[in-house]
Every structure is written in structure tokens, then in C-alpha cells.
Amino acid sequence: MKPVKYIKNYIGGALVPPDSGDYLDNVSPFNGEVYSHIPDSDASDVKKAVEAAERAFPEWSTCGAEKRFRILTRLADIIEQNLEDFAHAESLDSGKPITMSRSVDIPRAHSNIRFFATAIMHFASESHHMEGDAINFTLRQPIGVIGCISPWNLPLYLFTWKIAPALAAGNCVVAKPSEITPMTAFLLAKACDEAGVPPGVLNIIHGLGPKAGQAIVEHPKIKAISFTGGTTTGREIARIAAPMFKKLSLELGGKNPNIIFADCDFDKMIFDTLRSSFSNNGQICLCGSRIFVERPIYEKFKEEFVKRTRFLKIGDPFLPITDLGAISSKSHMEKVFSYIELAKVEGGEILCGGNIIEQEGKLEGGFYLSPTVIEGLPHDARTNREEIFGPVVTIMPFDTEEEVISYANSVVYGLSATIWTKDVTRANRVAEKLEAGVVWVNCWLKRDLRTPFGGMKSSGVGREGGLEALRFFTEPKNVCIKY
Numbered sequence: 253m254k255p256v257k258y259i260k261n262y263i264g265g266a267l268v269p270p271d272s273g274d275y276l277d278n279v280s281p282f283n284g285e286v287y288s289h290i291p292d293s294d295a296s297d298v299k300k301a302v303e304a305a306e307r308a309f310p311e312w313s314t315c316g317a318e319k320r321f322r323i324l325t326r327l328a329d330i331i332e333q334n335l336e337d338f339a340h341a342e343s344l345d346s347g348k349p350i351t352m353s354r355s356v357d358i359p360r361a362h363s364n365i366r367f368f369a370t371a372i373m374h375f376a377s378e379s380h381h382m383e384g385d386a387i388n389f390t391l392r393q394p395i396g397v398i399g400c401i402s403p404w405n406l407p408l409y410l411f412t413w414k415i416a417p418a419l420a421a422g423n424c425v426v427a428k429p430s431e432i433t434p435m436t437a438f439l440l441a442k443a444c445d446e447a448g449v450p451p452g453v454l455n456i457i458h459g460l461g462p463k464a465g466q467a468i469v470e471h472p473k474i475k476a477i478s479f480t481g482g483t484t485t486g487r488e489i490a491r492i493a494a495p496m497f498k499k500l501s502l503e504l505g506g507k508n509p510n511i512i513f514a515d516c517d518f519d520k521m522i523f524d525t526l527r528s529s530f531s532n533n534g535q536i537c538l539c540g541s542r543i544f545v546e547r548p549i550y551e552k553f554k555e556e557f558v559k560r561t562r563f564l565k566i567g568d569p570f571l572p573i574t575d576l577g578a579i580s581s582k583s584h585m586e587k588v589f590s591y592i593e594l595a596k597v598e599g600g601e602i603l604c605g606g607n608i609i610e611q612e613g614k615l616e617g618g619f620y621l622s623p624t625v626i627e628g629l630p631h632d633a634r635t636n637r638e639e640i641f642g643p644v645v646t647i648m649p650f651d652t653e654e655e656v657i658s659y660a661n662s663v664v665y666g667l668s669a670t671i672w673t674k675d676v677t678r679a680n681r682v683a684e685k686l687e688a689g690v691v692w693v694n695c696w697l698k699r700d701l702r703t704p705f706g707g708m709k710s711s712g713v714g715r716e717g718g719l720e721a722l723r724f725f726t727e728p729k730n731v732c733i734k735y
């Protein structure tokens with residue numbers, strides 16, 4: 253399961269070149285060099301993938317939950333058996349530390365598959381008895397061909413988070429990974445072959461969003477789209493899909509508040525806040541990028557947080573001591589850096605970091621940024637309203653619960669939030685008022701796959717996870733029988 257020079261599309265169970273014969277460079281953020289090439293696919297490749305999926309659908313949708321359970325479980329086992337290859341490919345492609353690929357990304361990818369392989373075995377629906385003369389029951393039937401489009405920050409983790417429930421529910425899938433991080437999706441295609449996933453059940457198309465991605469969204473035989481990515485792109489996808497009455501699941505951006513009350517467990521809070529600020533270089537839509545600290549402990553927090561941030565090791569993603577690897581792409585690094593410049597213009601003070609790190613030796617040419625902490629900005633500065641999606645956080649004090657809730661809710665996003673306090677009554681009171689789809693209290697990124705996952709406002713539409721996902725990927729039909 254090693255990276256290849258020329259990645260291929262996976263259509264009808266075969267690894268095939270793009271119809272156009274054209275390829276795009278795949279750059280490793282590790283050193284900024286082109287290390288492979290991906291198909292520059294277009295509508296003709298997508299058309300073939302949809303046709304393969306349509307051919308596979310009748311058998312796959314009626315073969316029974318147990319058969320789908322067995323095949324998907326085999327696929328999960330193969331990923332687990334090849335964890336090191338998948339982890340290496342993920343870090344080479346994304347720049348994330350190998351320690352994260354090994355402990356988070358790849359294990360969560362096979363857990364996603366296993367979770368939904370088992371969930372479908374227990375997926376039941378409801379019936380409603382009408383006194384005396386009728387019984388209703390609800391069928392939850394697979395939809396048909398589904399489009400799954402995923403981003404570059406957690407490549408295989410989010411790719412399988414969509415594909416697994418779609419397949420478990422009996423649908424067939426045309427999936428497109430990000431062109432920034434295509435390699436583990438290619439390795440997944442090879443794993444499907446080994447697992448005996450029937451041809452056409454899963455089809456993987458590589459290429460650019462506005463070209464290959466848009467062709468998936470536009471295809472009339474694709475009945476539902478599950479997308480994770482930027483809010484701008486989500487809006488564009490909805491513009492096309494809504495008039496075609498496609499089901500839509502949109503997991504978009506975030507600008508998540510991290511609310512720290514003075515009575516919190518300081519040591520636990522500071523440890524998790526470092527994680528929630530800088531994990532994956534802040535390239536997780538759930539990272540807490542706006543940190544609000546109750547005034548009595550603001551100075552203590554600022555001193556300890558900046559000290560620990562300065563101690564983070566940035567560099568070679570393949571060294572176990574590395575905390576932060578490379579930023580996913582040159583253009584994204586430049587975008588993140590532009591926000592650091594904006595923060596200065598808006599009157600912010602850079603307490604640590606704030607610079608692009610010019611590496612030498614084998615990392616020369618790679619994309620590295622120092623983790624950055626900014627204070628002194630008003631809550632409604634652009635830096636505090638717009639998603640930066642990098643190792644950049646702002647900190648500010650607050651005095652009252654009402655004040656911090658109004659700050660937290662003052663942005664267009666509503667994805668997740670974190671609250672640190674020992675006062676459980678206050679935690680519940682604040683959680684109820686926060687405009688967020690996920691609220692963590694005295695923890696961060698503690699994930700139970702059965703729970704509804706997603707955001708509100710400009711963070712998206714719908715929920716993934718557990719039964720929410722299986723219900724998204726099925727059509728409910730009520731049958732009423734009079735007797």
C-alpha cells in the first residue's frame with residue numbers, strides 16, 4: 253500500500269486513468285515538491301462512475317445488511333492491517349505529524365467503517381398502530397447513487413465518515429477526495445479491491461472541485477450530496493443541488509468559542525486548550541480559535557498559554573517529537589499568514605509566533621508557520637469573525653456570562669463550542685444559549701460516533717453520525733395497511 257507516482261480513478265472496480273489523459277501535480281507540504289500526479293477528471297469520468305454505481309445498485313441495495321456488514325468489516329480490517337502505510341501516505345500528503353496520522357486519522361477511518369457496518373445491523377424503523385383498523389410502518393430504503401465530497405484537513409477520516417454510512421445503508425457512491433490530499437483515497441480504492449467490495453459500489457474520482465466536484469453535484473442521477481468543506485463552496489453546491497431537489501448534508505466552516513471561567517480545573521483546561529487551539533495546525537473545523545477567559549484568571553492564563561505555545565515543536569512531520577507539521581498547501585499557508593497581517597492592522601498584539609518558518613535541509617521549500625497567539629482585538633474584528641483555519645488563536649478577557657455568550661454567538665458560524673467550569677448548572681445554562689451544534693464541557697473533541705454531529709448558521713445543514721447519518725442516506729416511506 254505505497255504512494256504511487258500516478259494516481260488513478262477507481263471506477264467499476266478498476267483503477268483507470270482520466271478520459272482526458274491529463275494529470276495535476278500533487279505537492280507534498282513537507283518540502284513543497286511535486287511527488288505524485290492526480291487525474292484531472294471531468295464530467296466524462298463522473299458519468300462513467302455514475303453508470304458503474306447504477307449497475308451495482310440493485311444487487312448492493314438488496315443483498316442484506318449482514319453481507320454489507322461483512323464486506324465493510326473486511327475493508328476496515330485491511331485499513332487497520334496497513335495502518336503504517338496509510339499513516340505515512342496521509343502525513344506525506346497533508347503535512348500532519350505522523351503521530352497524528354497513526355493515532356487519530358487512520359484509526360478513526362477504520363472505526364468509521366466498522367461503526368456503520370455494525371449500525372446497519374441494528375437499524376430499525378418505527379410502526380404506528382391506528383386503533384382498531386390499521387397499522388403503519390416506515391420503510392427506510394436506500395436512495396440510490398450518492399455523491400460524497402471531502403476536504404484536505406482530515407482526508408481519510410472525513411472521506412470514510414461519509415462513505416461508510418452511505419454504503420452501509422445500501423447506496424452506491426461516487427466520491428471525490430480533495431485534490432490537495434488524494435493519496436489515502438487512492439489506497440482505499442486498493443483496499444476495496446482486496447476486501448471484495450463489489451465493482452461499482454464505491455467509485456473514487458480525483459480532480460478539481462469546480463470541475464470534477466461540480467460534475468458530481470450536477471449529475472441528475474446522483475440523488476444526494478454529502479459535503480464537508482468551506483462555507484463558500486457549500487453555498488455554491490447548494491445553489492446547484494437545491495433546484496434539483498437533491499438531499500444535502502453540508503458540514504462547513506467554524507469560528508468556535510472556547511469559554512474559560514475562573515473556577516475551571518486550570519491544569520486540565522490549559523492542556524486541552526493547547527490541543528483545541530493547535531491540533532493539526534488548527535486545521536480542524538472544531539478547533540477553538542476564539543479564546544474567552546474570565547478576567548480574574550486572564551493574566552495567569554495568558555502567561556501559561558503563551559509559554560506552552562512557544563514550547564510546541566514545529567517541523568518534520570515524520571519525527572515523533574514533532575507537535576505541528578506543515579500547513580496543507582502553499583496557498584493555505586499564505587491565506588493563514590494574511591490573517592496574521594490583518595490582525596496587526598486591526599490593532600492586535602502578537603504575543604508569540606506570527607511568522608512563516610523558512611526551513612532548511614530536507615524540509616526546505618515546505619510550508620511551515622509558527623503557532624500564533626493574538627490579544628487586544630475587539631470581539632467583532634474581522635480576525636475574530638472569519639474562519640482562519642490555521643495555527644492562529646485570539647484571546648480576550650470577559651466579565652459576565654451574558655457578555656461572553658453574546659461574543660460567542662456574534663459570528664455567522666455555529667459549529668462547536670467549549671466551556672470550562674466546575675459549575676455544572678452554569679455549564680448547562682451557557683450550553684443551552686450557545687449557537688453551536690456541538691458543545692464540549694471540560695473536554696474537547698471527545699467523540700461518540702452515535703451522537704448527532706454538525707453545525708448551524710453558516711456552519712452547515714443537517715447532521716452526520718449515528719442514526720442521523722443512516723436516516724440521511726435513506727428515504728423514509730410510510731406504508732399504512734387497513735385490516
Ligand code: TXE
Binds near residue numbers: 404483503
Ligand atoms: O475547501 P473547499 P478548501 C474551510 C477552511 C478553508 C476553506 C477552503 O476555512 O480555508 O474551507 O478550504 C471540493 N463543487 N475548510 O479550499 O474548497 C474540493 O475539491 C464541488 C473547513 O480546501 O471547500 C474538495 O474536495 N466540489 C472544512 C472539497 O470540495 C467542490 C475543511 C473541499 O474543498 C467545489 C476544509 C465545487 N464548486 C476546509 N469546489 C471543515 N468544515 O472541516 C471545491 N470542491
